[in-house]
Amino acid sequence: MKHGIFVFLLVAVCFTSCNNDDNGGPDVISVPPRLLAEVAPENDEEIKEFLQTHFYNYEEFESPPAGFDFKIKIDTIAGANANKTPLADQVSEMEIKVSSFEHGLSEEEIDVPHTIYYLSARDGIGVSPTVADSVFVRYEGLLLDGTSFDASLNNAVWFDLARLQDLQQGFRGFAEGVPNFKAGGTITENGDGTVTVDGYGVGMIIFPSGLGFFEAIGGSIPQYSPLIFNIDLYTINISDHDNDGIPSIQEDLNGNGYLYDDNTDAQGEEDAGLTVRFANFQDADDDGDGVSTRNEISDDNGNIIIPYPDSNGDGTPDYLDPDTN
Template identity: 55%
Template structure:
């Protein structure tokens, strides 16, 4: 299973009117309407908070690393000899992220639904923190709240964060990376980054796969990720138009797929998935590439000419 949440996958979620719920025993091939986003958000948060109140991680090893410690997060229950450990609920940090039903493929008449993302940087790296638009070199483990693993990559791999789960990309900006100077490639082809950051994140299904089971993930499941953040490529430009992804978040909502300034209004709901600005080399569809409608100086600074002085820069203005 690949945790990548590509635009095509999101498109499928928007276009399909229903999907099966393996967790509720729906047979393969059967269809049921997606559940209400607000209802699932409340249930997921209650389940996550119960988990955080009854579990802890190996914080003592991170505070005082023993010889040969691998800096891997291990989670266990607060019971027996571990009953006096500090529960995760007292250590995790939170961020509220607003999600619309449309973003998860739900036809529901309500506005934004608040979702709580839980995250914890258990080890700070010495490098930088990514934005939601950047590329990162990471390795990760994914599991359900009951401990079952659904995905893992023991080796570092590159990810462009805009193509990944909303909660995953949002949490990554709270972690810091290692540095290229500490990168070691082992004889077997694996690699290690000694000064990497290490983080834990738990996201409700509205920030994950929600009702989509095409990846093998159980519908409406909160997810846990343990992440080693190795390196960051800042100002990633996925479409190569000269504008970093993060600068193409025109409404500043942390979601790059609803920023689409193509003129064909009747197609925006469709092209917002296939060709949002960060994946569009001609952001206003005027036939002139975006790269030709902006100016970049020798230091990499970008300016946005407005030829007709109407307040809209040329690269977003079909009439300029």
């Protein structure tokens, strides 16, 4: 089902083994999830081997033949392709730190490094999104063995990158990777439900399971599987999820690219007994003082004041300071 993989809820999986005990009943053995710190380097070795032994159709991108569809095609370096340049020589990489709570794991692990590899096959003529924005893309998701587990290749679809960072979505790697590409230009509707976009960006992302489903099974994705996404980035929408006048990316206060660990009024939410907590980019009253963020950053005519007001001069803007309202 197209883009269905992104809406699967993560399912906790255990392996069971049944043996007859003295009473004739089964013994059920539950295998706990592996550690992030154990799986991450294994996945990285798998990915590096893939990058060393595979290439993409870079020659077509460098000198596009007539009618070229600007699709990334991956093949093995062997036989007639033995002299091709491996992906390992063409990709860039970035490190993302992942903690066990992102997967709902009981074993506490904090900031385990995971490496994303990405390839920009064609630069878009537009701007790049942030991890807080929404993107309009065509895409295909693949396993390292080439198995396609999800795709929307004919019609582009919208994805909220911030939502894909959510713990129950499990595709932080997708959200972190797409901002490395640029969108296209003018979008033209073709009248048949499809669109044509000038100069859209084309790229590929490869990331370890700790930035995907990890130990859970999602559709045809096995446990602990690195994932590949081929992306056509058409356009973007800069997001303000809580409509408080502050772009969501500016609510990543610690600047780590992860939106869900910035919650100025977390203590107040805990004291109030709330079972659902709201990160700043989801919260229309960031400091929990009863005055909306938008009111605290606007003048009497509703115009947003830049820089954001800091009425007591303590270096903390009013919308993040519960002592001012």
